[in-house]
Amino acid sequence: MAERRGPEPRLALPFLLLLAVTAARAGDARQEQAVRALARRLLGPRAAAVSLSVDPALAAGGPDTYRLWSPPGPAVAVAVTGSSGVAAAAGLYRYLRDFCGCHLSWSGAQLRLPDPLPRLRAEIRAAAPGRYRYYQNVCAQSYSFAWWDWARWEREIDWMALSGINLAPAFAGQEAVWQRVYRNLGLNQSEIDKYFTGPAFLAWNRMGNLRRWAGPLPPAWHFKQLYLQYRIVERMRSLGMTTVLPAFAGHSLPRGVFPRVNATRLGHWSHFDCTYSCIYLLDPEDPMFQVIGTLFLKELIKEFGTDHVYSADTFNEMTPLSSDPAYLSRVSSAVFKSMTGADPKALWLMQGWLFQHQPDFWQPAQVRALLHGVPLGRMIVLDLFAESKPVYQWTESFYGQPFIWCMLHNFGGNHGLFGTVEAINHGPFAARHFPNSTMVGTGLVPEGIEQNDMVYELMNELGWRQEPLDLPSWVSRYAERRYGAPNAAAASAWRLLLRSVYNCTGVCVNHNRSPLVHRPSLHMDTELWYNTSDVYEAWRLLLSAGAELGSSPTFLYDLVDVTRQAAQQLVSDYYLSIHQAFQSHALPELLTAGGVLVYDLLPELDSLLSSHSLFLLGRWLENARAMATSDQEAEQYELNARNQVTLWGPSGNILDYANKQLGGLVLDYYTVRWSLFVSALVESLNSGRPFHQDQFNQAVFQVERGFIYNKKRYPAVPAGDTMEISRKLFLKYYPSALRHSLAGPA
Ligand SMILES: *[C@@H]1O[C@H](CO)[C@@H](O)[C@H](O)[C@H]1NC(C)=O
Ligand SMILES: *[C@@H]1O[C@H](CO)[C@@H](O)[C@H](O)[C@H]1NC(C)=O
Ligand SMILES: *[C@@H]1O[C@H](CO)[C@@H](O)[C@H](O)[C@H]1NC(C)=O
Ligand SMILES: *[C@@H]1O[C@H](CO)[C@@H](O)[C@H](O)[C@H]1NC(C)=O
Ligand SMILES: *[C@@H]1O[C@H](CO)[C@@H](O)[C@H](O)[C@H]1NC(C)=O
Numbered sequence: 001m002a003e004r005r006g007p008e009p010r011l012a013l014p015f016l017l018l019l020a021v022t023a024a025r026a027g028d029a030r031q032e033q034a035v036r037a038l039a040r041r042l043l044g045p046r047a048a049a050v051s052l053s054v055d056p057a058l059a060a061g062g063p064d065t066y067r068l069w070s071p072p073g074p075a076v077a078v079a080v081t082g083s084s085g086v087a088a089a090a091g092l093y094r095y096l097r098d099f100c101g102c103h104l105s106w107s108g109a110q111l112r113l114p115d116p117l118p119r120l121r122a123e124i125r126a127a128a129p130g131r132y133r134y135y136q137n138v139c140a141q142s143y144s145f146a147w148w149d150w151a152r153w154e155r156e157i158d159w160m161a162l163s164g165i166n167l168a169p170a171f172a173g174q175e176a177v178w179q180r181v182y183r184n185l186g187l188n189q190s191e192i193d194k195y196f197t198g199p200a201f202l203a204w205n206r207m208g209n210l211r212r213w214a215g216p217l218p219p220a221w222h223f224k225q226l227y228l229q230y231r232i233v234e235r236m237r238s239l240g241m242t243t244v245l246p247a248f249a250g251h252s253l254p255r256g257v258f259p260r261v262n263a264t265r266l267g268h269w270s271h272f273d274c275t276y277s278c279i280y281l282l283d284p285e286d287p288m289f290q291v292i293g294t295l296f297l298k299e300l301i302k303e304f305g306t307d308h309v310y311s312a313d314t315f316n317e318m319t320p321l322s323s324d325p326a327y328l329s330r331v332s333s334a335v336f337k338s339m340t341g342a343d344p345k346a347l348w349l350m351q352g353w354l355f356q357h358q359p360d361f362w363q364p365a366q367v368r369a370l371l372h373g374v375p376l377g378r379m380i381v382l383d384l385f386a387e388s389k390p391v392y393q394w395t396e397s398f399y400g401q402p403f404i405w406c407m408l409h410n411f412g413g414n415h416g417l418f419g420t421v422e423a424i425n426h427g428p429f430a431a432r433h434f435p436n437s438t439m440v441g442t443g444l445v446p447e448g449i450e451q452n453d454m455v456y457e458l459m460n461e462l463g464w465r466q467e468p469l470d471l472p473s474w475v476s477r478y479a480e481r482r483y484g485a486p487n488a489a490a491a492s493a494w495r496l497l498l499r500s501v502y503n504c505t506g507v508c509v510n511h512n513r514s515p516l517v518h519r520p521s522l523h524m525d526t527e528l529w530y531n532t533s534d535v536y537e538a539w540r541l542l543l544s545a546g547a548e549l550g551s552s553p554t555f556l557y558d559l560v561d562v563t564r565q566a567a568q569q570l571v572s573d574y575y576l577s578i579h580q581a582f583q584s585h586a587l588p589e590l591l592t593a594g595g596v597l598v599y600d601l602l603p604e605l606d607s608l609l610s611s612h613s614l615f616l617l618g619r620w621l622e623n624a625r626a627m628a629t630s631d632q633e634a635e636q637y638e639l640n641a642r643n644q645v646t647l648w649g650p651s652g653n654i655l656d657y658a659n660k661q662l663g664g665l666v667l668d669y670y671t672v673r674w675s676l677f678v679s680a681l682v683e684s685l686n687s688g689r690p691f692h693q694d695q696f697n698q699a700v701f702q703v704e705r706g707f708i709y710n711k712k713r714y715p716a717v718p719a720g721d722t723m724e725i726s727r728k729l730f731l732k733y734y735p736s737a738l739r740h741s742l743a744g745p746a
Helices: 012-021 028-049 085-100 150-162 174-184 189-193 199-206 221-238 255-260 285-304 325-343 353-357 363-370 422-430 453-462 471-483 486-497 533-547 554-584 587-610 618-625 629-644 665-687 692-707 722-743
Strands: 051-053 064-069 077-082 103-105 109-110 124-125 132-135 167-169 241-245 261-265 280-282 309-311 347-351 379-383 405-408 439-444
Touching: 028 051, 028 150, 028 221, 064 085, 077 085, 085 103, 085 124, 085 150, 103 453, 103 471, 109 255, 109 471, 109 554, 109 722, 132 405, 150 221, 174 189, 174 221, 174 353, 174 554, 199 629, 221 241, 241 285, 255 285, 280 285, 285 325, 325 347, 325 363, 347 471, 353 722, 405 422, 422 439, 422 453, 422 471, 439 453, 453 471, 471 486, 471 554, 486 554, 533 554, 533 722, 554 587, 554 665, 554 722, 587 665, 587 722, 618 629, 629 692, 665 692
Parallel strands: 051 077, 132 167, 132 439, 167 241, 241 309, 309 347, 347 379, 379 405, 405 439
Antiparallel strands: 064 077, 064 124, 103 109, 261 280
């Protein structure tokens, strides 16, 4: 039976409501002060030659706008006015980027300013093409931000402002508020302790996927996170950003609540059994739904204030109890009602991941029902993976609910050069021109950050543009700004990377599938979307630029990253040789390929990574320990940190999902695993007994688990000369690499 529906109100209503909700947060004077303070943090005394001001009238009620010009007189080189603090910061970055040749990224800043600062010949005025530039994936809270202190948060918020981000979650400290709510509802501490996961897994506890694993949360954790959250929301708002706070989605229920409510246990999540998953979902009609939801949000607002935007995901990677559209509408209505119970102006920000994750369940009728449980314009959907699997296209633009076109790009915070530059260069513009489009902005939603800076810089720039860029010339300028000097070899290297690793077309999923970072077997994936010789050639070109650019920190970062990518390609080649030697019972060849891989290539890669501060396992682990207030907490946090990047669960439940190529991890985890594999194959050939993957898996699990508990302290400071190590690897491996790639796919 066809679903009955009346005429749908379009655009006008949603957009009016969005305007109402995003009325000015901090006063203009406060935003002005905040953006000036940012400029001083960034530029030091040189900030004096830049005049920054905030004038909401500049936007005339439309999207964020900035204006740059050079006033007469020698004191001020450039004046920047923004319609908000964020718009002014974006204008400042535009000036630094396009006129001073500067660059700011996760892996470092290149802020060598011309002296005197250049003056503009003509005024520049830019308006964002949409209302929102969104940033952050809920998973990044765990994969990247888990151990951040205020200094690191401050840098990130500065980067967000300069990138023009004006909408972002502020999720820290929510467990402290939940704990208060649970206590009010009569739960005792041991019931609560059996619910929260450890710090490195909170993202999935919040989404109703996981409970208890690697927990509980110590009291000091809550205090520290509350402290951070106060500072985060204060800073974001002072710059004119809209904070997104968490809200009740129906599943944040420790078991003690159950006798009194109608809650249904959902199925298990991913490869976890019910020991750590199978969360309970409250019936949307149960009166306690509103009580709990409103109580939580009121407590949260009392603590942190609000900008009226709330995030909730009821069915993230979880199959609903029923596909009856009426049920799905009841659920979303209940979630929204519990929001408005605490804040009548509430706007619900929802991840649209579920629709493309379980497309069999989420047919048009189900999607429409969930979305229409909320008045049009009171919800914003994040089209989370729009660069590869846009949902707006098959849902008539989310059936009238506003949406943000988001680039997901990264899974699990994996290293690995990757990009879908054509999709992000054209996707947002196509989405805006889609019939009856309800698109209200663009977003960056990587599961983990601090990788592939180029892609994020590109996406941020596109967030302010009215049409696509010319990519090859853009990337050449990118290289120049990033290294602070024009260099033909470096520009060529980047153009090669652009057309190869960064140009994945079709449905591309950036999960690093390299054999390097996965448990060895005889069935590993070595397929790639690009021509590997482009990466080897980029490596050669970067090395040749080393004499000129070797003092640039961002250059050294990229040299490590490209060398790492080349090494990862080489690992695939050695794996294929090992595989072939084993199949053809060629013991000497197996020993040679296995020996080079285990005793040379991987250890050399480890020393390369160990030479750069941003590729150290020790940094991740020491940051975890630094959050602790006792030895016991330090142990717990470190185990959290180690487990997340390896086994992901007690028994390798989501094994290697969040793999990283870090100095220390490559040697003591990946290499040991490969060594065991090569030994097992050699043993099999020697004894004539077949290789059994199951037996190997049991043995290798002991190695993986052993790494987590090895008690070794890894250095958090780099050692060794990056250029020298990269060059050594190059001299040893480049010719063979070229042979492999020129031979084409086997
Ligand atoms: C907490 O409540 C549970 C019942 O849900 C009970 O078994 C336990 O003894 C209580 N713990 C404390 C410390 O009161
Ligand atoms: C309990 O919740 C389930 C699922 O939400 C619902 O189907 C059922 O009717 C509810 N039972 C009662 C007694 O309300
Ligand atoms: C766009 O909206 C109008 C008015 O609601 C409707 O008549 C038209 O069919 C829609 N177009 C598409 C392609 O959905
Ligand atoms: C990416 O590849 C496509 C073909 O798959 C090509 O048309 C396009 O020009 C390439 N883009 C870049 C930047 O190299
Ligand atoms: C990869 O690129 C190299 C160098 O440009 C070229 O010689 C080779 O044919 C390409 N391989 C494939 C499979 O396209």
